[in-house]
Amino acid sequence: MPPVEYDVYLSCRDCDGPGMASEVAAGLTRLGFRVCVGGRGPGAGIGSERLDLIGATPDFVLLSAPAPADAGADPRPAELAHAFKTRRNIVVLADAADADPVAEARQPGRAKLAAWQHVSYDRERSREAIALVAHRLLSSSDVGDRRLMR
Numbered sequence: 846m847p848p849v850e851y852d853v854y855l856s857c858r859d860c861d862g863p864g865m866a867s868e869v870a871a872g873l874t875r876l877g878f879r880v881c882v883g884g885r886g887p888g889a890g891i892g893s894e895r896l897d898l899i900g901a902t903p904d905f906v907l908l909s910a911p912a913p914a915d916a917g918a919d920p921r922p923a924e925l926a927h928a929f930k931t932r933r934n935i936v937v938l939a940d941a942a943d944a945d946p947v948a949e950a951r952q953p954g955r956a957k958l959a960a961w962q963h964v965s966y967d968r969e970r971s972r973e974a975i976a977l978v979a980h981r982l983l984s985s986s987d988v989g990d991r992r993l994m995r
Contacts, residue, residue: 851881853982854902854933856924858910865908865966869938872975878904878982883920899924900931904982909939909948909966921947929956936981938974940966 853873857866870880881902883895899905905928907921925947928935937958939948961981966974 850879851898851902852878853880853904853906854899854924854928855880855882855906855908856899856921856928857883857908858919858921865910865938865940868971869906869908869975869978872972873906873979876976876979878979883924895920895924896927899927899933903934905933905935906978906982907935907937907948909937909943909945911943911945919947934982935962936978937963938966938978939963940968942968 855866855870855873859866866882870882873880881898905925907925907928910921925935935958937948939945964974964977964981
């Protein structure tokens, strides 16, 4: 297995500034994961650079987000489709308050996620949700020994 730079790719609508993406990235980092937040850092540019990074990162976490009034193009559907295509370990962290169609467990035209791949995010209990995401990433049947190998 070739070495990878990151363990987790966080796919989010608005990754800049404080918010859910920063909180989840900090929490997973605290738990020992090397996290790449979509659109930030080296090699996390746009288009094919992001898709290449997703293909090289074993775990993929999709974060729900409300659609802002000045919503531009949302990169998450393309990133999620690529994660399915490249057989990444996928977990969706969804805040029910967001009513985000991309984070819906069952979307037509998309492969179905297993129940364990969907984690509810409660802003009041965010540390618990992040710990549950970490547990599901580590306990996936396709993880194998990759964490030990690095």
